[in-house]
Amino acid sequence: MAAGTNIALLEASERAERRRFLALPMPALLLTAVICIVPVGILFWVSFVGPEGFTLENYTRILENPGYLKILRTTFSISITITILAILLGFPLAYYISTLPDRAAAICLGLVLVPFWTSLLVRTYAWLVLLQRQGLINDFFLWLGVIDEPMRLAYNRFGTTIGMLHIVLPFFVLPMFAAIKSLDRDWLRAAANLGASPVRAFWTVLVPLTIPGLVAGALLVFVYSLGFYVTPEILGGGRVTMVAMKVQQNATIYADWGAASSLALILLIITLAIFFGIERVLRRQRGGGN
Amino acid sequence: MHGTFEIGVPVWRRLWLHAVGIGVILFLIVPVFIIIPMSFSSSQYFEFPPKDFSLRWYESYFHSVEWMEATWVSLRVAFFTMLLATPLGIAAAYGLTFTRHRAVPMLRATVVAPMIIPVIIVAIGVFYLYARIGLVNTIFGLVLAHTVLAIPFVVIIVTAGLRRFDTALENAAMSLGANRFLAFVTVTLPSIRRSVFAAALIALITSLDEVVVALFISLGEKATLTRRMFASLRDQVDPTIAAISTLLICVSLVVVVFYSVQASRPKK
Secondary structure, three states: OOOHHHHHHHHHHHHHHHHHHHOOOOHHHHHHHHHHHHHHHHHHHHHEEEEEEOOOOHHHHHHOOOOHHHHHHHHHHHHHHHHHHHHEEEEEEEHHHHOOOHHHHHHHHHHHHHHHHHOOHHHHHHHHHHHOOOHHHHHHHHHHHOOOOOOOOOOOOOHHHHHHHHHHHHHHHHHOOOOOOOOHHHHHHHHHHOOHHHHHHHHHHHHHHHHHHHHHHHHHHHHHOOOHHHHHHOOOOOOOOHHHHHHHHHHHHHHHHHHHHHHHHHHHHHHHHHHHHHHHHHHHHHHHOO | OOOHOOOOOOHHOOOOHHHHHHHHHHHHHHHHHHHHHHOOOOOOOOOOOOEOOOOOOOOOOOOEEEHHHHHHHHHHHHHHHHHHHHHHHHHHHHHHHOOOOOOOHHHHHHHHHHHHHHHHHHHHHHHHHHHHHHOOHHHHHHHHHHHHHHHHHHHHHHHHHHOOHHHHHHHHHHHHOHHHHHHHHHHHHOHHHHHHHHHHHHHHHHOOOOOHHHHHOOOOOOOOHHHHHHHHHHOOOOOOHHHHHHHHHHHHHHHHHHHHHHHHOOOO
16 A cells, blocks of 8 residues: 555656656747747748738749749759769768778868858858959969950859858768768678679678668758758859749848748748658668668 | 778779869868968959968958947857857757657757758748847847757757766766756766757857848848848958958867867767
C-alpha cells in the first residue's frame, strides 16, 4: 500500500517535472510564433483574399503572367546550375580534404570556414570588385592581352551565378566532407584486397556510399539558392530577377501584399518539400549505415 | 589511418587531385582576402595591387556620421540580440532535449523554422506585423526579429552540447540537495560552456551580418550597417565599403580561429 502511494507520488512529481521542462522552450516558441510564424500565416491568408472574399486571383496571375513565369524559370535554372557546379567543385574538394593528413585537413577546413562565416554582403561585394568592367579579372586579362576590351562579367546572370556559387559552396563541402569522413574505410580496403584499382574502388565503392550525403548536400544548396535576394540584386544589375526579389518589389514598391505573399507561399512550399526530402534521404542513410 | 587506400595511385593523379582541391579552395578564399589590400588603396577605382598605401577609406568611414550611426545601430542590435537569443535558446534546447513528449518534434520544428524559411519570407512577415504595431525603425523591433533568426542556431549548437553531456552529473548534484535550477547552473552550464560561447557568438554574427530583414524594417537613422552597405552597393560603389568589409572579415577570422581552437581541444 505504502509502496503504491510512493509510486503514485513519484509519478505525480515526474509529471510536474515534465510540465516544467515543457515550459522551458515556451519563451523562444512564443517569440518565434509572434514575430515570424503568425505574420507569415496571416500573409498567406491575405494571398487568398480579394475585394470580394476568397480568390485565387494571385495564383492564377503567377501561372498566366509571362513575367512571373520568366522569374520562376530564371530562379530554377540559376539554382540548378549552381547545384551542378557545387557538386562538380565541392565533391572533389571534400574528397581531397578527406585524403589529407589531420593537420592539413584542419587547415583546409578552416579555409572553407572563412568564407562560410564572412558576411554574405561582403562576399557579394568582393565579386563585384573582381567581376566588374574595370574589375580585377578584366584588368588581368587585358594586361595579358587575351582580350582587347573588358568582358561583361558582372551585372548579369553570369556574375550572379558565380557570386551565389561562392556563397553556397561551403554548405555543400562541409556535409559532404563529413559524409566521406564517416565512411567505413574498410570497404575501400576490402575493394583493394579484392583487386580493385584505386580508381575503380573510388567509383564503385566510395561514390555510391556517399550518394545520400551528396543528394542531401545538393538539395540543401538548391533550396538555399531558390531564396536568394541580396546577391542577385547586386550582381544581377537589374537584368536578373529571382523570386525573392519579386516578393520584395511587390511588398515594398507596389504594396501589393497578395501578390507578394502568394509568391512567397509558393517559395515556402517548395522549400519545405525539399527539406522534407533531405530528411528522408538522411534518415535512409542513417538506417542503411548500420 | 589516413590515405591508406590511396597507396598505389599514380603521382599524376594525385597531382590532379591536389590541383583541383587547391583550385577550389582558392576560389573560396581569394575573393574574401582580395578586399583587404584594396581597402588600403589610395585610388577611387579598383586597383590590384594598390599603387599607394593609404588609410583614406578608413578615415572616410570613421569620419562619416552616417556610417558611424549605422555601425552603432548594428552593434547595439547585435549585442542585445545575443543577450536575448542565448538564454532563450539554451532554455529551449534544454527543455526539448530532456523531455519525452509527443509534442517535442513539433515544438522543435517551430523553434528552428526561421532558419529553414527563406529569409525574404520572414522579412515580409515581420514588415507586415511591424507596420501594424509601430515597430518599424526601432532598435527594439530589430532586436526581436534578429533574435528569432538567431534562436535556431543557439538551439542547434546547445542541443549538440547537451547530447554529449552526461545527465548523471546533474542528477548527482540534485541527489546532493541542489534543486534542478541550481544543478543546471552549477553543473550542466559549466560543462556545456563551449557550446554556449559558440552559440552566443553565432547569435551576435547572425545579427551583425543580417541584411534582408533590416532592409525592410530599418531606415535612415535606424539603418543597420549592412543595410546601409547594401544600399550603397546597389547605387554607387564607394570604396569605403572595402574598409568596412575588411573590418567585418576580421570579425569572421576571429570566429573561425575561435572555432578551430575549440575543435582542436580534446572533447570530454
